[in-house]
Structure formats: structure tokens, C-alpha cells
Amino acid sequence: MEKVILNNKLECPVVGIGTFMLSPAEAENSVREALKMGYSLVDTANAYVNEEGVGRGIQRAIDEGFVTRKEIMILHHSEPGSDVGAYQAMERNVRDGKYGAEYGFDSERKSYIVILHKITS
Numbered sequence: 001m002e003k004v005i006l007n008n009k010l011e012c013p014v015v016g017i018g019t020f021m022l023s024p025a026e027a028e029n030s031v032r033e034a035l036k037m038g039y040s041l042v043d044t045a046n047a048y049v050n051e052e053g054v055g056r057g058i059q060r061a062i063d064e065g066f067v068t069r070k071e072i073m074i075l076h077h078s079e080p081g082s083d084v085g086a087y088q089a090m091e092r093n094v095r096d097g098k099y100g101a102e103y104g105f106d107s108e109r110k111s112y113i114v115i116l117h118k119i120t121s
Contacts, residue, residue: 001038012073016041024053031057036066043075 002014017034019027019042027050031042035058044054061067 013039013041015039016043016073016075018043019050019054020045020048022048022050022053024050024056026050027053028057028060032060032064032066035061035072036064040067040071041073041075045076 003011004014005011017031017039019031022030027044027048031054034042042054042058044051058069058072062069
């Protein structure tokens with residue numbers, strides 16, 4: 001699978017599962033199946049109004065052993081300034097040790113990539 005190198009040297013797949021226009025139930029099933037098939041990039045946004053379904057699909061794929069949390073990349077689209085509160089909450093959780101995260105920016109596609117994983121220890 002083709003990958004791009006982000007500014008922080010993180011490799012990101014070019015192809016993933018998109019969730020735009022999917023209902024929460026469709027997003028759950030589609031994300032689970034995509035992760036089962038070997039995809040690791042999940043494209044989502046708050047504006048899609050299906051993030052809970054995306055999360056359930058990710059959790060199901062993890063629970064069923066198709067993928068680990070650290071293998072999943074989340075591409076989250078946002079308008080500049082629209083998700084400041086969510087970004088700040090994520091930063092606090094990373095700082096407080098609740099989550100680990102890696103960030104990168106694909107300058108060619110003008111997209112941020114975030115890998116967020118829960119700290120279980």
C-alpha cells in the first residue's frame with residue numbers, strides 16, 4: 001500500500017476508509033470491515049455526525065483482534081479554529097498521560113494526521 005511521509009517522518013497510508021455520508025451504523029460496520037481487510041487509515045470529521053459509530057467500529061476491530069490501537073491512523077478534517085476545544089482536550093489528555101499521540105502534517109495534501117491511542121497501564 002502506498003504511503004506518504006509526514007513532516008515528523010511518520011508514514012501514513014494514502015488509501016483508507018472514508019466515512020462521509022455514512023450513518024453511525026454504516027460507519028461502524030464499514031470501519032470494522034475496512035480494518036479487518038487491512039486498512040489502517042480512517043477518515044472522519046465531527047461534521048459527519050457519525051463519530052460514535054466510527055469509534056464503535058474501531059473498538060470492535062480491536063476487540064476481535066484485527067488491529068491494535070497503535071496501528072490505526074485517524075485523519076480528522078476540520079475548519080481552522082472550529083475544533084479548538086477538542087484539540088485542547090486531546091492535548092490535556094496526552095499531557096496527563098491518559099493518551100499517547102503522534103502528530104504529523106502532510107504538506108502536499110494540507111492535512112493533519114493524528115494517531116491517538118489509550119494508555120492502558
